Amino acid sequence: QGDAGMATIKTAQGELTLPVMPVPGQKRNTVGVALGYGKGYEGDRLVGLNAFPYTTVSNGTICYANYSVDVVKAEGEYPLASSQTHHTMMGRKIVNETTIDVYKNGKDGYNEQMMLSDAYGEKKKPTDINLWADHPVETFGHRWGMAIDLNTCTGCSACVTACGSENNVPIVGRDEVKRNRTMFWMRIDRYFSSDMSKEVAEQSEGEVGAVEMYAKMEKPSMYPQVVHQPVMCQHCNHAPCETVCPVAATTHSSEGLNHMAYNRCVGTRYCANNCPYKVRRFNWFQYDTYRKFTGINPAQDDLGRMVLNPDVTVRSRGVMEKCSMCIQRIQAGKLEAKKQGEKVQDGAIQTACSSACPTNAITFGDINDNNHTVNTLSKDDRMYHLLEEVGTQPNIMYLTKVRNNNSKEA
Numbered sequence: 001q002g003d004a005g006m007a008t009i010k011t012a013q014g015e016l017t018l019p020v021m022p023v024p025g026q027k028r029n030t031v032g033v034a035l036g037y038g039k040g041y042e043g044d045r046l047v048g049l050n051a052f053p054y055t056t057v058s059n060g061t062i063c064y065a066n067y068s069v070d071v072v073k074a075e076g077e078y079p080l081a082s083s084q085t086h087h088t089m090m091g092r093k094i095v096n097e098t099t100i101d102v103y104k105n106g107k108d109g110y111n112e113q114m115m116l117s118d119a120y121g122e123k124k125k126p127t128d129i130n131l132w133a134d135h136p137v138e139t140f141g142h143r144w145g146m147a148i149d150l151n152t153c154t155g156c157s158a159c160v161t162a163c164g165s166e167n168n169v170p171i172v173g174r175d176e177v178k179r180n181r182t183m184f185w186m187r188i189d190r191y192f193s194s195d196m197s198k199e200v201a202e203q204s205e206g207e208v209g210a211v212e213m214y215a216k217m218e219k220p221s222m223y224p225q226v227v228h229q230p231v232m233c234q235h236c237n238h239a240p241c242e243t244v245c246p247v248a249a250t251t252h253s254s255e256g257l258n259h260m261a262y263n264r265c266v267g268t269r270y271c272a273n274n275c276p277y278k279v280r281r282f283n284w285f286q287y288d289t290y291r292k293f294t295g296i297n298p299a300q301d302d303l304g305r306m307v308l309n310p311d312v313t314v315r316s317r318g319v320m321e322k323c324s325m326c327i328q329r330i331q332a333g334k335l336e337a338k339k340q341g342e343k344v345q346d347g348a349i350q351t352a353c354s355s356a357c358p359t360n361a362i363t364f365g366d367i368n369d370n371n372h373t374v375n376t377l378s379k380d381d382r383m384y385h386l387l388e389e390v391g392t393q394p395n396i397m398y399l400t401k402v403r404n405n406n407s408k409e410a
Contacts, residue, residue, distance in 0.1 A: 006074040011066050013054050019078035024192045024224040081177040083187055095191050095227050096384050097401035107381040111400050114388050126391045135237050137256040144255055145367040147377035148230055150401035153361040155188050155228030162356035168312050170287035173296040183281045185323040186232035192224045227401055233279045233323035234394035241271035256395045257325050265319040276390050279322055286317040326351040346372045
């Protein structure tokens, strides 16, 4: 969040004046420009410029690079809005990554079992230290879960778009995002990592994380690398949100899902305060009718309302909402399997995000069914849970990102 400076990019094809945001990893003396939607200005507000005319043609093929460019500082500022307010993991195991060499030496080198001390100082697994009795999700019936492979996620956000379309997630616009009132049911967190040595870190004089620090990294092996992590409701088996809701609007199902009863919610927001993953959203307005969102939310248009999914309720002002693991698709898939007189087959039910992922980074299924891929992935050495030390016992699993750095300069 904040105001960005402006710069004018001059090429033989013309010029563009755009806001500038420094990003770690951008090669020095270069700029990256998003192609944009081409809307231009709405009054004094910049809503996107078309950068396609500034591409070049090489051997009859469009080349998304232009080498005859002048970049000049321009007057004015542009307010930036970001749905991610944190860019560091603060030493926590949020994105777990390793190199291929460490990976070959076994799980203990990159994904060691986390141990916590109980009240008597005895080291135990987080699953062995509970305040409440376990839900019987591992003993009978379905246990719906999801595995997300950080190796194959490219951060394209197709899952975010699919989730919004499937579940009637309201579009609230930049002004609300600047107020940290995002409504996305899932988000893509982006972190930067680097193989910088201890010496380089010490020379940075405490500026670890500052953009200027990366300019001191001369070897390609020290260039910062980006990693993307999809985050949605983790559907915890010990959900902190469930224990603080005074009206039991959020409850746990026998199949491992964290449910929301919207007509019971009174909007205390205790659940959002108690969620360690910050994936719950509060409806500050009636987005489909309030005049502030007339030009932003398509649900206020008669034609736009036709794209709403009739299988998912449109939430009202004053309630909490979050990822439902596409419960409407789960119920439809279970009913179809019942009509066929068989068990739910692997891949028969897909959430909106898993079906839209172009790299198959998201795998959905029944963790209790040995024939489901997600069951196999739950036992993979790369598997870990987000913020496992909190003891929430999520049904969402992540697979450690493994980088092959052998081709880099030593």
